[in-house]
Amino acid sequence: METIATTEWLAACRVEDAVKNGGVCVRHGNEQIALFYFTRRNEWYATQNECPHRRQMALSRGMLGSVGEEPKIACPFHKKTFSLSSGECLSGGECAIKTYPVKVENGLVYIGLDD
Amino acid sequence: MDKKTIVVIGNGMVGHRFCEKIVGKTDKFNIMVFGDEPRRAYDRVHLSDYVKKKDVDDLYLCKSDWYVRQNIKLYLNDPVKSINRTTKTIQSSNGVVIEYDFLVLATGSKAFVPNIPGVEKEGVFVYRTIEDLDLIKSYSVSVHQGVVLGGGLLGLEAAKAMMDLGIPSVAVIEAAPRLMPRQIDRGGSEILRRRLEQFGLSVYADRRAYRIEGDGSIRELRFDDGSVIKADMLIISAGICPRDELARECGIDVGERGGIVVDEYMQTSDPSVFAIGECALFEDTIYGLVAPGYEMADVAAARICEEGKIFRRFDMSTRLKLVGVEVASFGDPFMEAPYARTIVFEDKNDGIYKRLNVSNDGKYLLGGILVGDARDYNLLLQTVNNRLELPDSPGDLIMHTKEPIGTADGAGLSALPDNALICSCEGVTKGEICRAVMEAGCENADSVRQCTKAGSGCGGCIPMVKDLVVAAMKQQGKYIRNVVCEHFSLSRQELYDLIKIHRLESYNEVLDALGQGDGCEVCKPLISSLLASIWNDMILRKGNDTAQDSNDRFLANIQKGGTYSVVPRIPGGEITPDRLVVIGEVAKKYGLYTKITGAQRIDMFGAYLDDLPLIWEELIAAGFESGHAYGKALRTVKSCVGSTWCRFGLHDSVSFAIQIEERYRGLRAPHKIKSAVSGCIRECAEAQSKDFGIIATEKGWNLYVCGNGGSKPQHALLLAADVDSETCIRYIDRFLMFYIRTADPLTRTATWLNKMEGGIEYLRNVVVNDSLGMAAQWEAEMEDRARDYRCEWKAAVEDPEIRKRFSHFVNAPGEKDPTVKFEEMRGQKRAADWTLI
Numbered sequence: 001m002e003t004i005a006t007t008e009w010l011a012a013c014r015v016e017d018a019v020k021n022g023g024v025c026v027r028h029g030n031e032q033i034a035l036f037y038f039t040r041r042n043e044w045y046a047t048q049n050e051c052p053h054r055r056q057m058a059l060s061r062g063m064l065g066s067v068g069e070e071p072k073i074a075c076p077f078h079k080k081t082f083s084l085s086s087g088e089c090l091s092g093g094e095c096a097i098k099t100y101p102v103k104v105e106n107g108l109v110y111i112g113l114d115d
Numbered sequence: 116m117d118k119k120t121i122v123v124i125g126n127g128m129v130g131h132r133f134c135e136k137i138v139g140k141t142d143k144f145n146i147m148v149f150g151d152e153p154r155r156a157y158d159r160v161h162l163s164d165y166v167k168k169k170d171v172d173d174l175y176l177c178k179s180d181w182y183v184r185q186n187i188k189l190y191l192n193d194p195v196k197s198i199n200r201t202t203k204t205i206q207s208s209n210g211v212v213i214e215y216d217f218l219v220l221a222t223g224s225k226a227f228v229p230n231i232p233g234v235e236k237e238g239v240f241v242y243r244t245i246e247d248l249d250l251i252k253s254y255s256v257s258v259h260q261g262v263v264l265g266g267g268l269l270g271l272e273a274a275k276a277m278m279d280l281g282i283p284s285v286a287v288i289e290a291a292p293r294l295m296p297r298q299i300d301r302g303g304s305e306i307l308r309r310r311l312e313q314f315g316l317s318v319y320a321d322r323r324a325y326r327i328e329g330d331g332s333i334r335e336l337r338f339d340d341g342s343v344i345k346a347d348m349l350i351i352s353a354g355i356c357p358r359d360e361l362a363r364e365c366g367i368d369v370g371e372r373g374g375i376v377v378d379e380y381m382q383t384s385d386p387s388v389f390a391i392g393e394c395a396l397f398e399d400t401i402y403g404l405v406a407p408g409y410e411m412a413d414v415a416a417a418r419i420c421e422e423g424k425i426f427r428r429f430d431m432s433t434r435l436k437l438v439g440v441e442v443a444s445f446g447d448p449f450m451e452a453p454y455a456r457t458i459v460f461e462d463k464n465d466g467i468y469k470r471l472n473v474s475n476d477g478k479y480l481l482g483g484i485l486v487g488d489a490r491d492y493n494l495l496l497q498t499v500n501n502r503l504e505l506p507d508s509p510g511d512l513i514m515h516t517k518e519p520i521g522t523a524d525g526a527g528l529s530a531l532p533d534n535a536l537i538c539s540c541e542g543v544t545k546g547e548i549c550r551a552v553m554e555a556g557c558e559n560a561d562s563v564r565q566c567t568k569a570g571s572g573c574g575g576c577i578p579m580v581k582d583l584v585v586a587a588m589k590q591q592g593k594y595i596r597n598v599v600c601e602h603f604s605l606s607r608q609e610l611y612d613l614i615k616i617h618r619l620e621s622y623n624e625v626l627d628a629l630g631q632g633d634g635c636e637v638c639k640p641l642i643s644s645l646l647a648s649i650w651n652d653m654i655l656r657k658g659n660d661t662a663q664d665s666n667d668r669f670l671a672n673i674q675k676g677g678t679y680s681v682v683p684r685i686p687g688g689e690i691t692p693d694r695l696v697v698i699g700e701v702a703k704k705y706g707l708y709t710k711i712t713g714a715q716r717i718d719m720f721g722a723y724l725d726d727l728p729l730i731w732e733e734l735i736a737a738g739f740e741s742g743h744a745y746g747k748a749l750r751t752v753k754s755c756v757g758s759t760w761c762r763f764g765l766h767d768s769v770s771f772a773i774q775i776e777e778r779y780r781g782l783r784a785p786h787k788i789k790s791a792v793s794g795c796i797r798e799c800a801e802a803q804s805k806d807f808g809i810i811a812t813e814k815g816w817n818l819y820v821c822g823n824g825g826s827k828p829q830h831a832l833l834l835a836a837d838v839d840s841e842t843c844i845r846y847i848d849r850f851l852m853f854y855i856r857t858a859d860p861l862t863r864t865a866t867w868l869n870k871m872e873g874g875i876e877y878l879r880n881v882v883v884n885d886s887l888g889m890a891a892q893w894e895a896e897m898e899d900r901a902r903d904y905r906c907e908w909k910a911a912v913e914d915p916e917i918r919k920r921f922s923h924f925v926n927a928p929g930e931k932d933p934t935v936k937f938e939e940m941r942g943q944k945r946a947a948d949w950t951l952i
Contacts, residue, residue, distance in 0.1 A: 012925070012926055013925045013926055017925050018925070019660075019661060019920065020658060020661065021623075021658065021661045021662075022660070022661035024925035025923055025924055025925060025932075026924065026925055026926050027924045027926055027927045027930070030933075032924075032932075032934070035925070038633070040623065040626075040633050040634075041633060054949045055949065056675075056676070056677050056949075057677050057932055057934050057935075058673070058677050061665055061668070061669070061673075062665070063635075063636045063639055063640075063661070063662075063664075063665070064633070064634075064661065065633060065634050065635030065636055065639065066602075066632045066633035066634065066635065067601070067635065068601075068632075071633065072635070074635070074636035076664075076665030076666075076673055077673065079636050081636065
């Protein structure tokens with residue numbers, strides 16, 4: 001049997017409300033999603049907002065960067081870094097963070113949620 | 116031409132070294148080497164590494180074709196059976212007969228196996244060769260309790276090997292009352308034993324094995340006091356026995372307790388026969404270390420080539436890592452009164468023991484012992500060997516109340532003469548290492564090793580070689596690069612200058628012009644700090660907000676749970692009752708926890724991100740401004756009450772503190788900057804623990820710099836005495852600008868000074884005597900900066916673009932983070948503990 005994954009798209013914010021080369025936090029019910037506008041690379045990323053290290057709702061206030069080609073986010077609390085593309089912890093020791101697809105249409109930014 | 120023949124018996128480390136030395140000098144000899152092992156010469160010192168990871172290939176001392184390329188005939192697996200001195204021939208086990216002109220015995224030693232009943236049982240091993248190790252390895256699989264007989268250096272190595280093989284329980288038995296009786300004293304041995312036991316090794320001293328029990332294979336070991344220890348496997352490492360049987364059989368003199376007697380040329384009682392290494396007995400001593408063996412090889416080779424080198428009593432200083440514990444002894448480790456004064460430091464808590472033996476006049480170091488922490492070994496050894504004069508309190512050398520001597524700047528090293536032996540295994544001097552750097556162009560310890568062999572033996576000298584490389588490169592004016600991160604292959608100082616020259620004003624401009632990639636959490640805050648230091652712009656403008664550290668980005672300190680703390684500036688710690696009331700009211704209104712900080716200010720904790728601009732507006736309206744508690748910037752200038760109230764006060768320390776704080780407020784620096792002003796010598800403001808501190812004197816102010824509280828406290832040093840207020844401020848201008856321009860990232864002033872060549876004298880020359888000619892420029896820059904100062908909170912609340920960012924949810928502005936949790940404590944709130952999974 002074939003299952004077709006249906007993606008629900010959450011309209012998060014307008015492009016101009018996002019922080020250039022930084023993150024904002026998007027509320028989705030009781031969930032918090034960090035949305036990053038990596039202007040330098042002209043890329044959008046979304047991840048869970050909670051840093052798994054000390055379980056702080058803080059990744060959206062973190063700092064963007066790259067290691068080699070890999071885009072990453074550093075948590076403001078203890079600078080644990082996570083890959084924005086895979087969610088994997090790059091500073092070791094922490095579990096990976098959840099990532100979400102992002103699309104931009106008509107000036108609006110959407111985050112893809114698994115059904 | 117008829118070449119003379121040298122026959123070398125033994126292809127161990129020393130025999131191999133002899134061949135290297137000979138072929139390095141001349142090609143006029145035929146050389147034949149006989150080894151009884153199936154392998155060519157390998158590194159026996161690092162034999163225990165073989166257990167864990169190393170391949171045999173890593174242990175070989177030369178490439179497989181080395182002997183062929185040197186025209187040396189190598190007979191492996193073919194021990195020499197006899198020597199005939201009349202015909203000057205040797206005969207090997209395979210029947211090879213060779214006529215020699217010179218015979219070199221480098222037969223080494225074998226393990227001494229005491230005559231204990233049962234020693235022939237299965238599971239009893241010695242620990243000398245790769246073959247021994249292979250046997251031990253394959254037998255160890257089902258072993259639960261391993262025992263080593265012998266608590267000397269080799270015994271502990273063997274115990275380490277057993278642990279590395281995964282044997283669950285390992286014990287060491289020593290017949291003497293303590294471990295390593297030849298190298299260290301009772302105190303050191305006791306600490307060593309405790310440390311080893313922490314690593315899971317059982318130690319039984321003062322026990323003599325009496326019988327090995329077991330049915331075919333070993334089961335237990337019985338001692339002369341009747342006690343018994345279970346043992347599935349036993350390694351005997353009770354000492355070495357020189358292999359002198361060939362010499363003995365052909366009538367060459369041997370010592371009473373073994374060893375081939377040699378003179379200072381390594382010649383035996385038969386002048387055409389030499390003996391070197393562990394089989395040789397020189398002045399009644401067998402040298403069981405590799406360094407003297409190498410020296411003997413060198414001496415014998417020189418003698419055969421008719422050079423005049425002689426062997427002298429050899430320094431037995433050594434540094435080892437045994438089962439993870441560092442042990443070193445140097446000079447004469449046991450010397451005591453009345454011949455020497457001893458200094459002993461013992462820390463049973465951390466497992467550290469240090470002993471220095473100092474000459475009776477206190478001037479020279481004669482020897483000592485280090486257990487648990489041997490980082491000072493190299494310099495102490497050099498101090499002994501070169502008779503360097505000791506400082507006034509020699510105990511400081513091991514106490515680390517001060518920075519260790521000979522830190523990276525090489526200060527301690529520069530005192531050493533060029534002929535100081537740095538690598539004793541390979542006999543490499545300071546001069547040779549420096550030449551490798553200056554003439555052969557070596558720029559790191561690795562290339563020095565390839566060039567000079569320094570550090571290729573025990574490796575103990577490598578830290579010192581590194582320091583020498585740095586010192587020699589500096590002396591040559593070569594620049595040692597200390598780059599920021601993968602995005603900028605420049606140092607902070609270079610970035611400072613380039614940003615200024617190219618007039619770059621934002622992080623992105625700097626990255627485009629000088630860097631590569633997309634930046635990271637290391638270079639972003641660093642460059643943001645430089646931009647703030649250089650241009651004095653509002654730090655959140657020009658897209659620099661996202662390049663700031665989180666605290667700078669939100670102009671407040673992020674705390675547990677994701678709320679922020681707010682610290683308004685209270686210059687000099689002086690505050691009016693009305694303003695105190697305002698702080699109280701604001702804290703009550705926004706539900707904040709309040710606490711007096713260590714720097715005479717009031718910190719308000721637990722502010723939601725969304726509330727920050729509202730809190731600031733109320734504080735600003737009451738005349739407060741940002742205190743920059745979130746930045747790598749000037750914090751507070753603490754003060755005592757001074758002459759306005761205090762009966763001892765000499766000057767008005769509060770007014771001066773306020774004046775200084777207002778001059779340097781908001782100044783971004785490589786790290787935070789703290790300051791204080793005391794009104795008299797009682798020093799109530801603790802100015803000597805600050806980056807710059809001022810103490811009133813009868814005639815003016817004393818200015819102290821580069822002090823530090825924190826984890827590594829350091830007292831500030833006097834920079835200038837009895838200066839007036841204006842001069843004092845000018846000196847501080849220069850001091851701070853010099854610091855901001857030249858310090859490494861995240862380096863406090865104390866560490867900056869510690870690394871500065873020339874130290875406080877140099878700093879004084881720059882600041883007071885203006886030796887760089889920068890004083891006028893620095894003062895003008897500081898003046899401009901102070902004039903253009905704007906409160907960052909005010910700028911943030913007045914700028915809608917910036918203010919917009921103080922909101923937790925982009926799609927629900929004004930809604931606070933519902934996951935923030937507080938608890939109650941002593942009538943106030945506190946952050947909930949980290950919730951861990």
